[in-house]
Amino acid sequence: MIKECPDCHGRGYKVVSTEICPQCKGKGKSKSIDFMKMSEKNLDSILKNGAECGKCKGTGSIEVTTPCKTCNGLGKIYTCKICGARIEKPQDPNQEVCESCANSQYVYALDESCDLKDVEAGKLYHGVVSSKASFGAFVDLNPHVRGLMHSSNIVVPPEVGDSVIVLVKSIKAGGKLDLIPKTIKKYETVEVEKELPLKNSAEIDPSMKGRLLRIEGEVIQVKQTSGPTIFTISDEGGFVPCAAFESAGKRSYPHIDVGMIVSITGEVTLRDDQIQIEVMSMKLLTGEKEAVVKGRVERVIDEKATPADIPFLVKSEIMEKLKPRMLHVAKEIKKAILHSTPIILRHHADADGITSAIAIERAILPLITEIGGMDAEYYFYKRAPSKAPFYELADVTRDISYALEDLSRHGQKMPLIILVDNGSTEEDVPSMRQAKVYGIDMLVIDHHHPDDIVDQYLIGHVNPAHVGGDFGVTAGMLCAEVARMINPNISDTIKHLPAVSAVGDRSEAPEAERYISLVSDRYTLEELKEMALALDYEQFWLKFSSGKGLIDDILDLGDHETHKNLVSLLCEQANTMIQDQLETCLFNVKSQNLANGTIMNVIDVENYAHKFTFPPPGKTSGEVHDVLTKKYPDKPVVTIGYGPDFAVIRSKGVLMNIPKIVRELREEIKGAGVSGGGHLVVGSIKFVEGMRTEVLSRLAEKIGSAEVEY
Structure with a gap:
């Protein structure tokens, strides 16, 4: 390519200094004039203004110059059309390439975003035979650019779907490409992308509808619809859905998956008033390009993810x-x-x-x-x-x-x-x-x-x-x-x-x-307790469901009147069932005094409590424990609710460490399969049914040897 020399600005020389004109001695006027060679108009001008010095053009000084070394006095420089490197003046200006490129063959691959404007005559391109006719074969350089290989230039007829290398001989009126097939053994492929502005998702708005642009980011979701494949791209601005269509219900770009970094070119469209990119081209980024995009996105996300360092609601x-x-x-x-x-x-x-x-x-x-x-x-x-x-x-x-x-x-x-x-x-x-x-x-x-x-x-x-x-x-x-x-x-x-x-x-x-x-200005202590009870009660019936909506109403996160009525009803039902359970269980509680002064209460919740209803064994044991701690207010109390293969422990005034006890029981009683845990003084233990007596006996011994607060 020919460019103006940046050093001499196209003049071919540089001004070193200025000197007084030796011909007019700095006056700018000529001493001798040949009137026979002058026209009547010029003669009239000389008679009025005097004769201009021919050497300095009337300035009285002349420039001392030296040829520009950058362009060798040509006023222009030449760069390789392929790699852009500086070269000497070529013999054929239309074929200027550097020595390195002259020894290599470059074949261009058009990105799907490219159109006819991105094609140059005289260059080699990758293509795919799309159809055949009696007069030749049509070749797609990409989904939007097609040309014809005339039969007169074809030696071996290709088949539809064949990959070929073609020379663009000429670009005719109407954008018709005249292609010549080429057989090249050694070449280097050069990817050609359309120069489009790079935007992030936050910069794209509805006013840009119909514009072509490029985005780069991480694929966070791939969703196949009955029509296009929807790729959701996350970048430093947020996210944007991109629709790629190959055929109805067929996965586009099957090699692109979640977690990959990609570059997408496409057109901004609106779908249900939401911005969407209609994909023209999608490329997987690897190596340095991938690292640059990932690093750019991560820096922005890391900044946005910074949490608010605010004071706590209470002192702690x-x-x-x-x-x-x-x-x-x-x-x-x-x-x-x-x-x-x-x-x-x-x-x-x-x-x-x-x-x-x-x-x-x-x-x-x-x-x-x-x-x-x-x-x-x-x-x-x-x-x-x-x-x-x-x-x-x-x-x-x-x-x-x-x-x-x-x-x-x-x-x-x-x-x-x-x-x-x-x-x-x-x-x-x-x-x-x-x-x-x-x-x-x-x-x-x-x-x-x-x-x-x-x-x-x-x-x-x-x-x-x-x-x-x-x-x-x-x-x-x-x-x-x-x-x-x-x-x-x-x-x-x-x-x-x-x-x-x-x-x-x-x-x-x-x-x-x-x-x-x-x-306290919004809820009394009793109202808070009722909310907690309502949560326990409702979650029992919800089992593995989240209860969205119901839970919100219990916690007063919706309509306040609904909240009051719902909590009141749930607590009424829960308290009735708890009372029924206690009337059964308390009659069957067995108590004994341990060596350290602890009153240990045990209840077989498998045989002496209602099953498969509220309250469950853990809650039942807790309710029984509450009644017994009120009965013995100045005594350390432990309540154990047990079944065939489990025990639930509630304690007050006994300095136990249930997770530690579980580990000790597992090591000491072989074959019992002991597991469990919880808080230090509230927890549960599981074991095999046949070893229940040994586990509960050893548990009682450990509780009896623990320190107490009373």
Whole structure:
């Protein structure tokens, strides 16, 4: 290519200095004139103004110049048409290429976004034979550019679908391409892309409808419809759906999948008033290009994911120490949302677990909708209760199964699993190991006594025991504060949830009293207790369902009148059933005094309590324990509700460590299959039915040897 020399600006020389004109001595006038060679007009001008010096043109000075070394005095430079390198003046200006390129053959491959304007005569192109005629064969250089190889130029007739290399001999009127087939053994392919502005999803608006542009980002979802394939692309601005059509119901770009970094060119369109890109070209980015795009997106997402470092709703020394961990978990949740990673929120099926989950849910759903659109909640979020206070194998099996179905059906990523009010104990490990096989990330916000072994499976773990606290700081308190870090706008909506959590888990921590006091202008202590009871009661009947809507009404997150009527009805039903259960159970409680002064009460809830109804064995044992602690107010009391292969423990005034007791029983009683856990003084134990007597006897011995507070 020919360009003006940048050093001499096309003159071919550089001015070194200026000197006085030696011919006119600086006057600019000529001393001698040949009147015979002048016209009448010029003669008249000379008589009036005098004769101009022919050497300096009347300036009185002349420039001292030197030839431009950059262009060798030509005033222009030549660059290689292929690689752009500087070259000497070629003999044929129309074929100027550098020596390196002259020894190579370059064959151009047109991107699908290219049109006729991107084709140059005299160049070689890749093409595919699309059809044949008596006068030749038609070749597609891309879906939008077609030319003809005339039969007079064809030696070996090609077949439809054959890949060929053609020389564009000429571009005729009407955009018709005259092509000549070429056989080349050694060549290098050069990708040709249309020069289009690079935009991110946040910069695209409805006013750009019909414009061509280019976007780069990560594929977060691939959804096959009865028509086009919808690729959802996430970039530094958010996300944008891109529709690619090959034929009805057929997967476009089958080599492009979730998690890949791509470059897309296409036209901005509107579908149901939502922006969509009609794909003209989609390319997988690898190597350096992939790293650049991924790095650019990650930097923006990391900045957007920064949580709000705001004061807690109440004063808490424990939570202040936990704050760095809480901020980390909040950031990981926000990053998952910004990456459009599906979220599964798992919680224990009691008042503390439910309030924990609802706090997080209220924080993240507006962000999920903002990033993913109105139906994003359906695709990117799921909340599910867990019956046990740990992540059971049944739970993880369901979660992985649903995730794999969504991956197959909707082309989604594997989810982030958030465990609240469970996830801290050794009992969670088998499920966590299964999740790890599928590369699933997990976070835990819990207050059960933690085991260090779980941390290797987590990307974040918040537990008051990590900073010297105990179960009195409930999961509901922790989750409400993490939720506010994620989305401060919901602070007023959820600020009563920690109080419901506190009364539901019977917390005696100072934080419990502060959270209850915080909402005392809205709810009495009795109303908070009723909400907690209604949650426990309704979740029992919901079983594995999230109860969305019902749970919101119980927690006064919808219509207030509906909330009052519903909670009143549920508590009436729950209290009736609890009273019926107590009338049966209390008559069958057996009590004995242990060596350390503890009154141990036992009840066979398998044979002396109503089964398959509310309250379940754990709740039944707790209600019995409450009655007995009132009967013996100044005594340490332990209540054990047992069945064929389990025991539920409730304690007051006895300094036990149930997780430690479970480990000791497992080691000491071989063949009993002991497992379980919970809080230090509240928990459950499982064992094989045939070893029940040995396990319960040894458990009683350990309780009798524990220290007491009274």
